[in-house]
Amino acid sequence: MRLSKIKKKNDTFYYVIESLPGGSTKIYEVIGKHSELLKITDDPLSYARKRVEEINNSSKEDVMIFNEKIDFSEKIEESNDIASKNTSKNIGWLYLDEIIKKFDLESFFLKHKGKQKYNLYDINKHLVVNQILNPGSKMNAWENIDNYIGMNKYDLHQSYRFLTDLNNCKDELQSYLFKKTKEIIELDTSVLMYDLTNFYFETEEEDIDFLDGDNILQYGFRKYGKSKENRPNPIVHMGLFVDKNGIPISFTVEKGNTNEQETVLPIETRIIKEYGESKYIYCSDAGLNSYAIRFFNMMQGRNYVVTHSLKKTEEKEKDLIFKDLNWKYKDNDESVSLEYFKSLCDRLISGDELTEEEKDILKRDVIYKEFPTNHKVELSKIIPGSKSKGKIEFEETIFITFSAKFYLYQKKIFNKQLSRAEEWLEKGIEKRKNQNDPSRFIKEDNFTKSGELATDKLKTINDSTVEDEIKYHGFYAVATNLNLSIKEVLDINSNRWLIEYCFRLLKSFFDTRPMYVFTEEHIKGHLTVCYQSLLVFQILSKKLDELGTHYSARAILDTLKNMVISNHSNRYYESNYTNSKVLQSLEKAYQLKLDKKQYKMNKFTKK
Secondary structure, eight states, X not given: OEEEEEEETTEEEEEEEEEOTTSOEEEEEEEEEXXXXXXXXSOHHHHHHHXXXXXXXXXXXXXXXXXXXXXXXXXOOOOOOSSOOOOOEEOTHHHHHHHHHHTTHHHHHHHTOOSOSSOHXXXXXXXXXXXXXXXXXXXXXXXXXXXXXXXXXXXXXXXXXXXXHXXXXXXXXXXXXXXXXXXXXXXXTTEEEEEEEEEEBSOSSOOOOEEETTEEEEOOXXXXXXXXXXXXXXXXXXXXXXXXXXXXXXXEEEETTSXXXXXXXXXXHHIXXXXXXXXXXXXXXXXXXOHHHHHHTXXXXXXXXXXXXXXXXXXXXXXXXXXXXXXXXTTTOOBOOHHHHHHHHHHHHHTOOOOHHHHHHHHTOEEEEEEEEEEXXXXXXXXXXXXXXXXXXXXXXXXXXXXXXXXXXXXXXXXXXXXXXXXXXXXXXXXXXXXXXXXXXXXXXXXXXXXXXXXXXXXXXXXHHHHHXXXXXXXXXEEESSOOOHHHHHHHHHTTHXXXXXXXXXXXXXXXXXXXXXXXXXXXXXXXXXXXXXXXXXXXXXXXXXXXXXXXXXXXXXXXXXXXXXXXXXXXXXXXXXXXXXXXXHXXXXXXXXXXXXXXXXXXXXX
């Protein structure tokens, strides 16, 4: 601030002048006219200089004093923009930036920079932050870049070119991020969990394959496949590995019609070779643990704990599973009868009065049995691309559990669905069948009354389907090659919810689907951005957990999104958000001092 004297007619006016960015100035305060100041002081010039000194001193002490004139008739400056814009700025993203800076991605992208005239790091940072706080299309992200204070700008077409560049280095980026993540937080790679999901597109047609006669030159990428949401749209698969605490460490993107089992070994091979991680426990659900995958995870010191599909179990093993022999209580290995334990559950469902002793038995919840088994797997399926022939045999242990709570829950759901199926049958309602649809219980038989072509249809409840489902209620199976107790095996397997949580973040919070890009390069580049967003957010959550404060994803995201400031006449910024427990924890973790009511104009321009 400095003093300005302006002579007008027979008097002198004293002003406090503020220097603005770009070399311009603005009147900060009107001190007064010389003639009027004589009424309160014998030396108006000294008085004015003292006033400037007070303001400058108060500014250094984080206190500014204003003598402000507000003109309520003043209009907003005219603009050629079609729609009005929000001038508030988000500063919550600066907490995310603290993590991004620790990855030193500027150095990574500098090594992978070609002839591009744009800054790969700036675009990547903005897209990652925007995917967390304001997910949408790349055009929407570009249009809203001004919402983030201090974010560097770029051209829209550059963001699409960047996706191609990002796809070209995505594997190297994953390896780089893994090594940097270990420097930021403590990873636990003793258990690596894998799962696969898919994302749909707002289109009804899949991508075609380009042919040259009978030879396929290029496969289409967006393909019809088994959608997790039973949608009819083309999809792509995303496979994800996370550590024992749910921190992402690697991902893959595949065509929508790719067999899920085929996605596992290539990404595992990359983790072993590029990450240097060869000894871990592989953990997955029943759809991603073929015998080839299990055997692969018995080599080089690896092990596995995987969900075992009871319905797909070989017939010789099913007899062992349901036989009322060798069942034990999980809590103390005391012998128990399966039929007796199930009968108590059925009596409870029927409304029978149980004795206190019987109630205590059900409170123990889980009984189990275990038995060793062996399988044969083709050598060609263990090593991708291998031409080796023959089969190799391996042994494993299968743990079968029966849970009273799980049994009662499945019975409740099953009875409701069966009732709905009977209602649909009675009303003649047509429903498309899928794995969990009540119409799966309905069978259709064609018949004829006189021997001609059968055109009449009879729909009834399929008793064999009903009986088959009832047989598996309450049962659960886990396979492993480890010599562990039932409790240790189930503890490892129980953490799989963490990877489901990661997919929920991607889909429900980061709006990864539907996608607004359509080429293979852009799809993979976009999902690489989403993967980074997931990694950054999970690290932020873990940092808050380490402080002894756990918050839901919604609470953290709402806090970051709501942290906006408004420009107060180019003099200072004013907070438009409240304090909160999340904000207090963020400050404790990063000390950015973003819990103030007002901020100086240069607060967010300092490098």
